[in-house]
Amino acid sequence: MNNKSGEIRQEETIAAVSTPAGEGGVGMVRLSGAGAADIAKEIFRGAGGKPRHHFETRRVNYGFVVDGEGEKIDEVLLTVMLSPKTYTREDMVEISCHGGALVSRHILERVLSLGARIASPGEFSKRAFLNGRIDLVQAEAIIDLIRSKSQKGWKTAFSHLDGKLSETLSGIEMGLVNIMADLEASIDFPDEEIEIAEDKKILSSITALKKQVGGLASSYDIGRIYREGISVAITGRPNVGKSSLMNALLERDRVIVTPHPGTTRDMVEESLQIEGIEVKIIDTAGVREAMEPAEKMGVERAIMAAFDADIVLLVIDGSEGVTGDDKKLIEKLGAREAPFVIIPVINKSDMEQKPDPWNIDGVDKKMSIKISAKTGAGLDELKKRIAKEIESKGEPLGEGQTLTRERHIEQLKIVIASLERALKAMDEGLSREFIACDLADAKEAMEQLTGKAFDEQVLSKIFDEFCIGK
Numbered sequence: 001m002n003n004k005s006g007e008i009r010q011e012e013t014i015a016a017v018s019t020p021a022g023e024g025g026v027g028m029v030r031l032s033g034a035g036a037a038d039i040a041k042e043i044f045r046g047a048g049g050k051p052r053h054h055f056e057t058r059r060v061n062y063g064f065v066v067d068g069e070g071e072k073i074d075e076v077l078l079t080v081m082l083s084p085k086t087y088t089r090e091d092m093v094e095i096s097c098h099g100g101a102l103v104s105r106h107i108l109e110r111v112l113s114l115g116a117r118i119a120s121p122g123e124f125s126k127r128a129f130l131n132g133r134i135d136l137v138q139a140e141a142i143i144d145l146i147r148s149k150s151q152k153g154w155k156t157a158f159s160h161l162d163g164k165l166s167e168t169l170s171g172i173e174m175g176l177v178n179i180m181a182d183l184e185a186s187i188d189f190p191d192e193e194i195e196i197a198e199d200k201k202i203l204s205s206i207t208a209l210k211k212q213v214g215g216l217a218s219s220y221d222i223g224r225i226y227r228e229g230i231s232v233a234i235t236g237r238p239n240v241g242k243s244s245l246m247n248a249l250l251e252r253d254r255v256i257v258t259p260h261p262g263t264t265r266d267m268v269e270e271s272l273q274i275e276g277i278e279v280k281i282i283d284t285a286g287v288r289e290a291m292e293p294a295e296k297m298g299v300e301r302a303i304m305a306a307f308d309a310d311i312v313l314l315v316i317d318g319s320e321g322v323t324g325d326d327k328k329l330i331e332k333l334g335a336r337e338a339p340f341v342i343i344p345v346i347n348k349s350d351m352e353q354k355p356d357p358w359n360i361d362g363v364d365k366k367m368s369i370k371i372s373a374k375t376g377a378g379l380d381e382l383k384k385r386i387a388k389e390i391e392s393k394g395e396p397l398g399e400g401q402t403l404t405r406e407r408h409i410e411q412l413k414i415v416i417a418s419l420e421r422a423l424k425a426m427d428e429g430l431s432r433e434f435i436a437c438d439l440a441d442a443k444e445a446m447e448q449l450t451g452k453a454f455d456e457q458v459l460s461k462i463f464d465e466f467c468i469g470k
Helices: 036-043 101-113 123-130 136-147 151-161 164-188 192-217 220-228 242-250 293-308 324-333 379-391 406-427 432-450 456-463
Strands: 014-017 026-032 044-046 059-066 072-081 092-098 230-235 268-274 277-283 311-317 341-347
Touching: 014 101, 014 123, 026 036, 026 101, 026 123, 036 044, 036 072, 036 092, 036 101, 044 072, 072 101, 092 101, 123 136, 123 456, 136 151, 136 164, 136 432, 136 456, 151 164, 151 220, 151 277, 164 192, 164 432, 192 406, 220 277, 220 379, 220 406, 230 242, 230 293, 242 268, 242 277, 242 311, 242 341, 242 379, 268 379, 277 379, 293 324, 311 324, 311 379, 341 379, 406 432
Parallel strands: 230 277, 230 311, 311 341
Antiparallel strands: 014 026, 026 092, 044 059, 059 072, 072 092, 268 277
16 A cells, blocks of 8 residues: 555665666766665765765755765766655655766666665656655656657646646545445434435435546547557558658658559558647558569558558549449458548549549548648648547546546446446445445545555556656
8 A cells, every 4th residue: 555644664775877878968867765865975075076974955966976986987966855855755866967878877886886776667656656745647647748749648648647637536536435424324323304315415426426437437538549649541552642641741751652553562650740649640552452472461461450540541543533442442441340430532633533433332422531642732631630530539528637548447437337336226225335335346446546555466567667767
């Protein structure tokens, strides 16, 4: 369990390089734990070369890190931060040194020689969680913030780290606690007239709470897209302009384009942002009856990419109209079981067009967009259509009130199921003890979600996602 008493546990001292590998202007070595401040006194020398026996907390000190012989390793800025007002709520030291792997490695080796050990992935954040500085939702937001690749992904992750989602979840948990208190009071002090009044109040409260939880759960589909992005597969028969379309969307020549069919043999994936959301664009091989083994494999992968994508851009050559190969491809796409969006893209609008050929099962003519990958005509409209399809996945409830992780939605599903059982028990006139048990199950799921209670395996899985040094 995380620390509910407020007492800070000073664990063994850990250390890690917190900046990415490679060259850079500044590097950082970070320490946390009972011996962090003592190690700082041992390795630091001021500008005049004298050791420092006392550090004012959260004050930046200019000087040098020295080795065991007193030789300078690097010129640094060193900050000692004493418990409890630190990231981990333990004593911490941060050493800003020159960038580059060699300098920070030497400083880390010096620190380790004085009794610290290498931190595990995410161990600094794990200690922050165990010492009650952040809850589990905020801990997950840290890695989501670090990995965010889009505007909305970053903003959602930061709002979670800032506690917005935690406030909403805390309100739901408090609602459960209040209902359980009313229920327990009615069990301990039964009175027929009061019981009827309490039943109505409890029923109303559970119904309202279930609606609130259901609304929050409905934000997951769009929240997942904010965090993970959305995949868009470009598919079509050979030489309809799929690779040209990908280059046009990316605004650079990423894929080789030739007038010869079958140039693209394998999938090419790149990312761009549309309306602040990461969109993973996948260019695929032209789909036709292939004879050559390599092209046949490319065709198979193209179909699989279309089946796995959230949105499919079905590219048609407007100068040739819909051909037999186009119709066969549409039939193959129709075999996909899970629902997905097909946007027909009529390319080569800069050329003379065939008469309107649309009368094909499985494709909505109204969804079609005419473009020219060569001139860029229609691309803005296509991006707006993709954005509209993303928005149709669901609406966030407000700042910070958007679920982004599967773990979140799974726990809320348990809460909803427990509340539904409680409502059914009340409808069937079952004993209030049964209702209390259902509400206790809902509360336990909420505690698992926020980390007030947790499974060690779940905890390890979350923090193993982190880099060393965070």
